[in-house]
Amino acid sequence: SPSPAATAVGGQFLLSPIVYERAIRDPPAFIKSSDFSSADCPLDFSWANFTLASAACSDPTQRAACCRYINAFVAISIARYANATGRLGVPPAFAEICLSSVSETFKLQGIPTDADVFCGLGPKIRVSYQCAGRDTVLEMMQSPNFNDVIGSCRGALSLDITCKTCLNYGIVYLHRLIGSDDNVALSVCRNAIFVTLATQGGILSYDDIVTCFFGVQGITTFPGPSSVTSTPASSPNVTVDSPAPKIKGLPQKHPQHYRITVIPGIGIGVILLAVLLQIILVVLIRRKSRELKNAEFPAQNQDNTFHHNQSWRYTEGQSPMFQKYSYKETMKATDNFSTVIGKGGFGTVCKAQFSDGSVAAVKRMDKVSRQAEEEFCREMELLARLHHRHLVTLKGFCIEKKERFLVYEYMVNGSLKDHLHSSGRKPLSWQTRLQIAMDVANALVS
Numbered sequence: 001s002p003s004p005a006a007t008a009v010g011g012q013f014l015l016s017p018i019v020y021e022r023a024i025r026d027p028p029a030f031i032k033s034s035d036f037s038s039a040d041c042p043l044d045f046s047w048a049n050f051t052l053a054s055a056a057c058s059d060p061t062q063r064a065a066c067c068r069y070i071n072a073f074v075a076i077s078i079a080r081y082a083n084a085t086g087r088l089g090v091p092p093a094f095a096e097i098c099l100s101s102v103s104e105t106f107k108l109q110g111i112p113t114d115a116d117v118f119c120g121l122g123p124k125i126r127v128s129y130q131c132a133g134r135d136t137v138l139e140m141m142q143s144p145n146f147n148d149v150i151g152s153c154r155g156a157l158s159l160d161i162t163c164k165t166c167l168n169y170g171i172v173y174l175h176r177l178i179g180s181d182d183n184v185a186l187s188v189c190r191n192a193i194f195v196t197l198a199t200q201g202g203i204l205s206y207d208d209i210v211t212c213f214f215g216v217q218g219i220t221t222f223p224g225p226s227s228v229t230s231t232p233a234s235s236p237n238v239t240v241d242s243p244a245p246k247i248k249g250l251p252q253k254h255p256q257h258y259r260i261t262v263i264p265g266i267g268i269g270v271i272l273l274a275v276l277l278q279i280i281l282v283v284l285i286r287r288k289s290r291e292l293k294n295a296e297f298p299a300q301n302q303d304n305t306f307h308h309n310q311s312w313r314y315t316e317g318q319s320p321m322f323q324k325y326s327y328k329e330t331m332k333a334t335d336n337f338s339t340v341i342g343k344g345g346f347g348t349v350c351k352a353q354f355s356d357g358s359v360a361a362v363k364r365m366d367k368v369s370r371q372a373e374e375e376f377c378r379e380m381e382l383l384a385r386l387h388h389r390h391l392v393t394l395k396g397f398c399i400e401k402k403e404r405f406l407v408y409e410y411m412v413n414g415s416l417k418d419h420l421h422s423s424g425r426k427p428l429s430w431q432t433r434l435q436i437a438m439d440v441a442n443a444l445v446s
């Protein structure tokens with residue numbers, strides 16, 4: 001019959017929190033394991049992915065792997081339990097029900113029942129890792145030389161060499177601690193080391209420890225107090241013990257796997273950002289230098305017709321190099337382009353008076369287009385070659401951003417066109433017209 005401290009509710013025994021806590025810490029004689037059902041076992045397996053384990057356990061040639069999986073599942077559940085309670089496994093009063101609960105869970109998850117037997121669930125694989133009289137994580141940590149184990153296991157345990165070093169330190173520590181060759185005791189204590197390391201949160205990678213200690217992979221593990229079942233299902237509000245102690249002075253905030261993911265992520269992000277900034281910088285510098293080049297030699301970039309090295313220097317005779325006028329001085333000489341004297345196909349013509357006293361006619365290109373650009377170049381090329389007293393002389397040019405100017409010798413009496421077509425002028429005599437035609441023809445053939 002049930003103990004007086006327990007009340008039968010729906011076929012299960014619901015213990016009051018205080019009685020439960022006492023029961024698991026120091027079970028009184030009247031509390032027997034038969035008072036609990038397997039649902040009361042505080043070990044939780046809801047986190048586990050059994051796919052690989054059930055495949056290994058169903059294959060008779062994979063028995064060793066199967067047992068490693070089973071050992072790992074139990075050890076991880078105990079580590080989760082220890083994370084919340086600080087204990088290295090379930091209290092003795094729960095040992096029996098937990099073994100049958102674990103067995104039932106494995107069965108439900110497709111692991112053949114004979115795996116319990118050949119792996120030794122109970123005699124070899126236990127649900128409590130009492131190691132040389134140590135029941136708690138704190139006691140393990142306080143045992144002599146345990147710091148050496150922690151120190152040696154702090155590296156990247158995913159690496160074979162680091163894992164071996166960690167395990168070797170563990171074995172040395174255990175030989176000193178238990179001083180025997182009892183394989184079961186060594187195996188249980190080894191699991192106690194695993195649980196103690198696994199409860200250290202951020203300083204070690206949980207998944208790496210599992211792989212290192214049990215030689216299995218693909219077990220989904222999510223450690224942390226929130227996911228740890230610290231109480232039986234029937235007593236959800238009872239906390240059993242204080243959570244597992246952590247090593248002082250070491251970061252505890254995030255699990256290692258989180259750091260492993262985030263830190264390289266940040267590094268890669270920073271590198272990508274630096275590369276991106278460099279590319280942007282290069283593009284901006286190139287664009288700027290192209291702009292500067294355009295301002296200096298725009299036509300050259302748009303079209304090959306403008307070969308400035310050839311066109312700006314007239315090599316025949318005494319023709320000088322064209323003068324380059326600045327936009328500022330051109331603007332000043334034309335009183336901000338207000339001295340308009342005519343308009344032709346190329347653009348507007350202004351009279352200009354430069355600071356050195358020279359007078360010129362400045363043709364301002366209306367808009368920069370490919371065609372206008374070509375015309376600009378052609379005019380310069382042509383006038384660079386043609387020099388005659390009957391042809392107007394090109395004095396220079398001005399190129400700045402999108403502005404194009406040709407600076408000519410100023411014709412005081414206007415152009416021939418003015419004399420031929422302007423209505424306000426006295427018509428030229430036929431003799432003069434004939435003379436002009438001959439002069440122009442002369443200029444073109446000479």
Ligand SMILES: Nc1ncnc2c1ncn2[C@@H]1O[C@H](COP(=O)(O)OP(=O)(O)OP(=O)(O)O)[C@@H](O)[C@H]1O
Pocket residue numbers: 341342343344345346347349361363392408409410411412414415417418
């Ligand atoms: N060097 C100059 N000196 C004085 N006036 C000029 C000079 N060049 C042009 N002009 C004036 O500007 C007007 C326009 O000249 P522009 O050469 O641009 O046009 P155009 O003679 O009609 O030839 P086009 O149509 O081929 O451009 C001329 O009719 C003239 O009155």
